[in-house]
Amino acid sequence: xxxxxxxxxxxxxxxxxxxxxxxxxxxxxxxxxxxxxxxxxxxxxxxxxxxxxxxxxxxxxxxxxxxxxxxxxxxxxxxxxxxxxxxxxxxxxxxxxxxxxxxxxxxxxxxxxxxxxxxxxxxxxxxxxxxxxxxxxxxxxxxxxxxxxxxxxxxxxxxxxxxxxxxxxxxxxxxxxxxxxxxxxxxxxxxxxxxxxxxxxxxxxxxxxxxxxxxxxxxxxxxxxxxxxxxxxxxxxxxxxxxxxxxxxxxxxxxxxxxxxxxxxxxxxxxxxxxxxxxxxxxxxxxxxxxxxxxxxxxxxxxxxxxxxxxxxxxxxxxxxxxxxxxxxxxxxxxxxxxxxxxxxxxxxxxxx
Amino acid sequence: xxxxxxxxxxxxxxxxxxxxxxxxxxxxxxxxxxxxxxxxxxxxxxxxxxxxxxxxxxxxxxxxxxxxxxxxxxxxxxxxxxxxxxxxxxxxxxxxxxxxxxxxxxxxxxxxxxxxxxxxxxxxxxxxxxxxxxxxxxxxxxxxxxxxxxxxxxxxxxxxxxxxxxxxxxxxxxxxxxxxxxxxxxxxxxxxxxxxxxxxxxxxxxxxxxxxxxxxxxxxxxxxxxxxxxxxxxxxxxxxxxxxxxxxxxxxxxxxxxxxxxxxxxxxxxxxxxxxxxxxxxxxxxxxxxxxxxxxxxxxxxxxxxxxxxxxxxxxxxxxxxxxxxxxxxx
Numbered sequence: 001x002x003x004x005x006x007x008x009x010x011x012x013x014x015x016x017x018x019x020x021x022x023x024x025x026x027x028x029x030x031x032x033x034x035x036x037x038x039x040x041x042x043x044x045x046x047x048x049x050x051x052x053x054x055x056x057x058x059x060x061x062x063x064x065x066x067x068x069x070x071x072x073x074x075x076x077x078x079x080x081x082x083x084x085x086x087x088x089x090x091x092x093x094x095x096x097x098x099x100x101x102x103x104x105x106x107x108x109x110x111x112x113x114x115x116x117x118x119x120x121x122x123x124x125x126x127x128x129x130x131x132x133x134x135x136x137x138x139x140x141x142x143x144x145x146x147x148x149x150x151x152x153x154x155x156x157x158x159x160x161x162x163x164x165x166x167x168x169x170x171x172x173x174x175x176x177x178x179x180x181x182x183x184x185x186x187x188x189x190x191x192x193x194x195x196x197x198x199x200x201x202x203x204x205x206x207x208x209x210x211x212x213x214x215x216x217x218x219x220x221x222x223x224x225x226x227x228x229x230x231x232x233x234x235x236x237x238x239x240x241x242x243x244x245x246x247x248x249x250x251x252x253x254x255x256x257x258x259x260x261x262x263x264x265x266x267x268x269x270x271x272x273x274x275x276x277x278x279x280x281x282x283x284x285x286x287x288x289x290x291x292x293x294x295x296x297x298x299x300x301x302x303x304x305x306x307x308x309x310x311x312x313x314x315x316x317x318x319x320x321x322x323x324x325x326x327x328x329x330x331x332x333x334x335x336x337x338x339x340x341x342x343x344x345x346x347x348x349x350x351x352x353x
Numbered sequence: 354x355x356x357x358x359x360x361x362x363x364x365x366x367x368x369x370x371x372x373x374x375x376x377x378x379x380x381x382x383x384x385x386x387x388x389x390x391x392x393x394x395x396x397x398x399x400x401x402x403x404x405x406x407x408x409x410x411x412x413x414x415x416x417x418x419x420x421x422x423x424x425x426x427x428x429x430x431x432x433x434x435x436x437x438x439x440x441x442x443x444x445x446x447x448x449x450x451x452x453x454x455x456x457x458x459x460x461x462x463x464x465x466x467x468x469x470x471x472x473x474x475x476x477x478x479x480x481x482x483x484x485x486x487x488x489x490x491x492x493x494x495x496x497x498x499x500x501x502x503x504x505x506x507x508x509x510x511x512x513x514x515x516x517x518x519x520x521x522x523x524x525x526x527x528x529x530x531x532x533x534x535x536x537x538x539x540x541x542x543x544x545x546x547x548x549x550x551x552x553x554x555x556x557x558x559x560x561x562x563x564x565x566x567x568x569x570x571x572x573x574x575x576x577x578x579x580x581x582x583x584x585x586x587x588x589x590x591x592x593x594x595x596x597x598x599x600x601x602x603x604x605x606x607x608x609x610x611x612x613x614x615x616x617x618x619x620x621x622x623x624x625x626x627x628x629x630x631x632x633x634x635x636x637x638x639x640x641x642x643x644x645x646x647x648x649x650x651x652x653x654x655x656x657x658x659x660x661x662x663x664x665x666x667x668x669x670x671x672x673x674x675x676x677x678x679x680x681x682x683x684x
Binding site for chain 1: 564565568571572573574578579580583585588592595
């Protein structure tokens with residue numbers, strides 16, 4: 001009844017994940033660039049609402065894939081994009097961003113030591129940028145409700161392709177992808193379980209802020225788009241475990257993905273094996289190209305002390321969400337708020353249907 | 354109102370009466386509320402109010418048009434303002450065809466209960482349009498009947514599009530999406546959740562949906578698409594339940610959660626409601642083991658809740674032959 005058609009623009013194609021079966025009860029949503037979903041949605045909506053006039057500059061604080069997605073959409077919209085980033089931004093990503101016409105504004109390395117780290121320094125610099133230009137649009141991925149809202153696209157896709165999703169597993173950063181996708185899935189499947197994957201010393205689920213080796217996951221500031229009540233369970237994954245799982249995903253399934261995808265796969269695979277009658281979907285946010293010289297390079301792993309470290313078979317279940325220890329820990333979040341968890345309070349999980 | 358057992362099921366075609374040549378006959382089925390209703394994006398990205406109707410082929414309206422060179426008269430129930438509007442509109446629409454008719458008389462015979470959300474007025478209106486078209490010898494597509502029905506009554510259900518499952522923009526008179534040729538095989542036990550009360554659909558304001566609800570409708574639509582394509586009644590029931598719950602904000606059915614609990618307890622898939630009426634239906638997979646007993650227990654359970662049965666709708670002819678009389682409420 002319907003035929004396949006072409007995409008109108010590159011970014012429309014980039015936002016569609018490939019849904020791949022990894023096991024009879026485990027499917028992976030493999031993204032080339034997951035952040036394209038909120039970036040495209042937010043900018044197109046801004047354009048439709050008249051917030052992107054000719055000469056309006058798009059400015060955002062990002063050192064990763066959200067900036068890349070904005071820069072790509074900026075090409076389609078013919079608008080200047082200014083990205084305030086860490087000094088440690090990946091050189092190849094930097095070249096790609098500038099080739100797309102984006103201006104990359106790096107905060108000084110000295111800001112690493114202040115409270116909130118680079119993230120706070122970047123927000124400060126963004127405020128300055130906003131004052132420098134007459135008309136600036138700030139996508140604000142951390143607090144803009146259009147970020148989670150944009151993931152209705154994925155909930156639609158999963159329901160049309162699978163009809164049933166009992167558990168969704170994915171890495172958490174801004175909170176947009178996991179909170180948005182889960183919330184929309186639950187409009188049809190209220191009992192769908194959500195497992196968030198974070199990394200040690202990220203403030204998202206109760207750890208104190210500290211040094212994190214794993215990039216693209218974990219935060220130093222709490223984003224408004226993270227609705228903790230969405231999550232049934234939270235896992236914390238070390239860089240070493242994430243790297244090993246990333247390689248395992250490549251070797252077992254020929255999926256060439258980044259380390260946040262590896263961390264999510266580690267948790268999802270464990271869950272799917274333990275729950276064979278349950279259908280699990282794992283979100284794999286980006287591809288492996290940016291990590292060829294690191295995660296996919298044995299010499300680099302050896303130097304970093306990660307080579308030969310076995311992938312843990314199962315997480316250590318912790319009773320206290322605030323303690324960052326071990327390579328892989330899990331906590332029964334129970335759809336509570338952060339305050340409820342920190343207070344040790346128990347609330348009943350909302351019933352099915 | 355007369356009850357019709359012998360309704361002509363071929364819409365728009367000339368029936369026995371039409372052999373007199375100077376009259377026109379039309380028929381349209383009724384429905385039992387909606388499976389899904391909300392706001393949806395059309396092909397050009399515009400948001401439109403739209404719905405998926407649950408057809409009730411066992412009920413309907415029949416219209417007979419007798420032309421007059423003088424004036425209009427409507428025979429049937431006295432309150433058929435929409436029928437009169439539809440007849441005048443249809444006559445104007447076909448004015449290019451040679452005819453002595455300046456007006457005429459419409460006789461409506463229907464076994465559709467009124468004011469409880471079973472599409473009585475759309476059924477009357479569509480039958481009328483078809484009767485006038487029949488008189489003029491104009492073949493009308495189902496979509497054209499839908500377009501004219503919306504012109505006549507502002508908002509129309511999609512009872513006239515009975516050859517496929519459609520998402521129908523009921524205020525624009527257009528098909529937003531065709532899901533498939535038929536619904537999955539299922540049995541719906543219907544009831545009136547507020548016996549004795551009547552909803553005035555003309556006075557009822559359209560629902561105002563928020564951003565989150567519009568997002569949910571996108572997801573419900575995708576799930577519904579799969580449910581029809583894969584004949585998945587369980588998934589369809591989840592969609593209709595979610596849609597019915599969203600409607601609780603606008604025209605609540607106090608018994609909704611009780612009915613859902615009853616349905617799930619008996620192995621059913623979910624509930625559907627009339628979004629501008631009081632009827633609700635409990636959905637069962639026609640292939641489910643112990644269906645017969647489940648349906649009978651369901652009917653008893655509805656009675657125990659103090660609600661009135663409206664009937665049992667099922668994949669023809671099986672369900673109709675199993676529960677035709679026991680469940681039917683006299684029209």
